[in-house]
Amino acid sequence: MSISVDVLFQVTYGLYIVTAESEGKINGCLINTLCQVNSEPPTFQVILNKLNLTHEYIAKSGRFGVSILDQNVPFEFLGRFGFRSGRQTEKIDHTITLLRSPEGVPIVGNYALSYLSCEVFKTVDVDTHTLFIGKLLSAEPLSSGIPLTYTYYREVKKGKTARNAPTYVSLEKTPSTFQEASMAKYMCNVCGYVYDPALGDPDSGVAAGTPFESLPDTWVCPVCGVGKDQFSKM
Numbered sequence: 682m683s684i685s686v687d688v689l690f691q692v693t694y695g696l697y698i699v700t701a702e703s704e705g706k707i708n709g710c711l712i713n714t715l716c717q718v719n720s721e722p723p724t725f726q727v728i729l730n731k732l733n734l735t736h737e738y739i740a741k742s743g744r745f746g747v748s749i750l751d752q753n754v755p756f757e758f759l760g761r762f763g764f765r766s767g768r769q770t771e772k773i774d775h776t777i778t779l780l781r782s783p784e785g786v787p788i789v790g791n792y793a794l795s796y797l798s799c800e801v802f803k804t805v806d807v808d809t810h811t812l813f814i815g816k817l818l819s820a821e822p823l824s825s826g827i828p829l830t831y832t833y834y835r836e837v838k839k840g841k842t843a844r845n846a847p848t849y850v851s852l853e854k855t856p857s858t859f860q861e862a863s864m865a866k867y868m869c870n871v872c873g874y875v876y877d878p879a880l881g882d883p884d885s886g887v888a889a890g891t892p893f894e895s896l897p898d899t900w901v902c903p904v905c906g907v908g909k910d911q912f913s914k915m
């Protein structure tokens with residue numbers, strides 16, 4: 682049996698934030714597994730890793746929301762939902778524009794072109810993941826733009842695949858199209874974030890022109906939160 686990873690990456694997907702609420706707590710995560718199943722009545726599927734907190738909330742509440750993301754969404758925003766767990770960090774904080782569908786399903790409004798709200802009527806156990814099939818309750822546009830695709834995320838934003846995603850491949854190839862710079866860039870092994878010394882990390886108080894080697898040991902990846910030891914020179 683021969684499986685080429687390159688073939689797997691030719692399958693196209695969109696990228697979305699799926700949200701759910703349980704016992705007053707809301708969580709969301711980045712998925713590439715939204716798919717319309719049929720149209721009369723309209724139903725949609727999402728597939729989530731059983732380890733994800735959002736999986737737990739969907740299973741308990743029987744409802745989920747989906748935000749269709751603008752391709753101009755910042756990488757750091759995707760990192761919050763794609764590489765951090767709601768068990769460790771509060772993903773839905775004051776920076777999040779939390780919307781509600783008419784049925785009360787929570788929706789992340791930031792960088793969302795539109796939303797879907799669904800009620801689960803069938804689940805399929807797929808070993809490490811669960812496929813949730815939901816009846817569409819409501820769907821409305823929120824802003825205009827181009828929907829983010831997985832290909833755009835990987836090719837333009839240089840994003841990697843979260844470990845819990847069904848499309849995660851443990852031997853990901855390092856993107857090779859970055860250009861050499863006078864000061865070395867470093868890439869996060871976990872999420873693919875690139876530290877560019879020419880830009881620094883102003884959000885974390887690191888000025889432009891700061892070499893990676895001069896970053897304090899307390900500095901962490903602004904996308905996924907791992908330490909400097911998880912970075913590789915490019």
Ligand code: FE
Pocket residue numbers: 869870871872873874902903904905906907
């Ligand atoms: Fe990272």
